[in-house]
Amino acid sequence: MTQTEEKTQAPDTPMVPIEKIVSLCKRRGFVYPNSEIYGGVSGIYDFGPLGVELRNNIRRYWWWSMVQTNDNVVGIEGSIITHPRVWLMMETYIGVVEGERMKTYLRGEACQNIYLDYDNVLKSSRTQIPFGICQIGKAFRNEVTPGNFLFRQREFEQWDLQFFVHPSEMQKWFDYWKQFRFEWYKGIINHKDRLRFRAHGPDELAHYAKQAFDIEYQTVLGWQEWEGIHWRQDWDLSRHSQFSGQDLSYTDPETKERYIPWIVETSGGVDRTFLNLLLDAYEEEPDPTGKESRTVLRLHPWLAPVKVAVLPLQKNKEELVTTAKDIHKKLRRLMVSQYDDIANIGRRYRRQDEIGTPFCVTVDFQTLDDKTVTVRERDHMTQVRLAIDELPMYLLERVMWK
Ligand code: ATP
Numbered sequence: 001m002t003q004t005e006e007k008t009q010a011p012d013t014p015m016v017p018i019e020k021i022v023s024l025c026k027r028r029g030f031v032y033p034n035s036e037i038y039g040g041v042s043g044i045y046d047f048g049p050l051g052v053e054l055r056n057n058i059r060r061y062w063w064w065s066m067v068q069t070n071d072n073v074v075g076i077e078g079s080i081i082t083h084p085r086v087w088l089m090m091e092t093y094i095g096v097v098e099g100e101r102m103k104t105y106l107r108g109e110a111c112q113n114i115y116l117d118y119d120n121v122l123k124s125s126r127t128q129i130p131f132g133i134c135q136i137g138k139a140f141r142n143e144v145t146p147g148n149f150l151f152r153q154r155e156f157e158q159w160d161l162q163f164f165v166h167p168s169e170m171q172k173w174f175d176y177w178k179q180f181r182f183e184w185y186k187g188i189i190n191h192k193d194r195l196r197f198r199a200h201g202p203d204e205l206a207h208y209a210k211q212a213f214d215i216e217y218q219t220v221l222g223w224q225e226w227e228g229i230h231w232r233q234d235w236d237l238s239r240h241s242q243f244s245g246q247d248l249s250y251t252d253p254e255t256k257e258r259y260i261p262w263i264v265e266t267s268g269g270v271d272r273t274f275l276n277l278l279l280d281a282y283e284e285e286p287d288p289t290g291k292e293s294r295t296v297l298r299l300h301p302w303l304a305p306v307k308v309a310v311l312p313l314q315k316n317k318e319e320l321v322t323t324a325k326d327i328h329k330k331l332r333r334l335m336v337s338q339y340d341d342i343a344n345i346g347r348r349y350r351r352q353d354e355i356g357t358p359f360c361v362t363v364d365f366q367t368l369d370d371k372t373v374t375v376r377e378r379d380h381m382t383q384v385r386l387a388i389d390e391l392p393m394y395l396l397e398r399v400m401w402k
Contacts, residue, residue: 013191015220016282018149021275024282024295028355030054030305031150043146043154050355051274053305053336058273059136061302061401062159065184066134073132073161074125078113080138081105085243086112110137111160111267115236118164119248129250129261130173132163136270148221150275157270162232164250164261170231174211174264178229181266182215185226188300189280194218198225208233215268219279226276227268234260277303281356297356298379302401304356307335311348313364315341324363327373327388331361334392335399353378359395 025031029048033040047055067075081092081104088105095101107113114133121133136159146152165173178197186192200212209232214225237260241248251258281297301307308331312324321341331337338357340348345362352360362374373391376383386394 015218016279017220018279021278021282022149024297024354025051025278030278041154043143043152045150045153050305054277054299054303055270055274057303057305058270058277059159061188062136062184062270063134064401066132066159066161070132072127072130073134073163074121074127075134076114076117076121078110078117078135078137080107080140082107082112082116086116106140107137108139108141109267110135110139110158111162111265113137114160114162115240118162118237119246122250128253130163130165130169132161134159134161136160150271151221151224153271156272159268159270161264161266162236163264163266165264166252167234167259167262170210170233170262170264174229174231177264177266178213181227181229181268185215185217188277188303189217190298191218191280194280195226196223198223206230206232206235208235217276217280219276226272227266230265230267232263232265234262236263237261292350294350294353296353296378299356299358301358301399304358304399305336306338306352306355306357307399308359308361308395309338309340309348309352309357310361311339311345311363312341313345313362319368320363320365323367324361327361327363327391331392331395334396349376349381358399361391 022031028050030051032046032048034044034046035041063075067073084102084104086105086107088108092104092106093101114135118133121127136157138155139158140155143152143154146154150156161177163173163177182195182197186195189195194217196216196218198214198216200209200214205212209230211231213229215227215229216223217226237248240246241260249258249260277299278297281299282295283298284293284295286293297304310324310328310331312320314320324341325339328337328339338352340351342348349360356378358378360376360378362376364374367373367388371388372385373388374383375386375391375394
């Protein structure tokens, strides 16, 4: 039995079928089925040229907002293969001599590395409780029913924060990170009414957990977990102390009180974020300037794989092409820029809309006279005229996270 903490209105805009996203991802180079030429492997995917840009932006934004802009949080990157006493999941073997090879396990969740490295981080980074450790890393699960594209895979990527606190401050920090993570997701989606908390019922709670919440997002799959906010108490560090024989207790430098820190965990998925963002951003709308409908990915400009496309109005006018290439070369030092001169300008705009490029810069005949260009914005298709010199700052202000 579960409870819903916040009830939200059913949205009136239609949900996007997963098939539309699968098709767009394949057609435009976001995601491909793994080993497709051999028939594929269910629940495993590869990311193409645009997919890897989007994925990197998602990861980088998480890292920036969780680690780099929180003074009391640091990051690690742990290995995937770990001592056999830590995991019970996918087997693999290390060593080259037959008979002397050691059975190890691919991790089923990324967070264990954080507990394993907790003591090293504490001793090497001048951190003091309360503080957090973040990690983004691959996890592997023999899911019985992988499916729904990236939603449930066998190889996927998780992001975790483990925040270590004094027991008396557990509730305060739990509430803080719960709200922080909710606002984080809310900040990168368009359909804010499709995000909610779901409180775990008593039958779902781990025995040490006072409470737990899922941040859920509503798609054609229904309301589904996007990230979990967990009350882990002293469970993990106590268990690792017990099994490893290493004392993982903390001594407060001022009061000299000795205790096992309690932990607030926030654990989400890069791949689920990738999928949810595409489902949230995808829209087909009639094009007011033509007869065809346009497909537009209304991705947050911070996350869009390509930030700007530079387009000469005509391909066969050398001066237009040279100027456009020159602008593109300057912009690509600052952000991902694409140069495109294939097909008429309307089709080029639509190609960029479909992959979520927030800005298109068009070089036309007026540019040759007064060194100004047209900047067309994706969502409302509005255009402004700007001096070429003003372009870098104008775009940076709109595509860099703040
Ligand atoms: P679910 O209930 O959906 O199976 P879970 O409770 O097992 O998820 P956790 O173990 O809490 O998930 O993992 C944290 C996050 O990792 C999830 O919120 C989700 O975003 C992501 N995740 C978990 N399993 C998968 C998977 N098989 N494929 C893709 N992402 C996953």
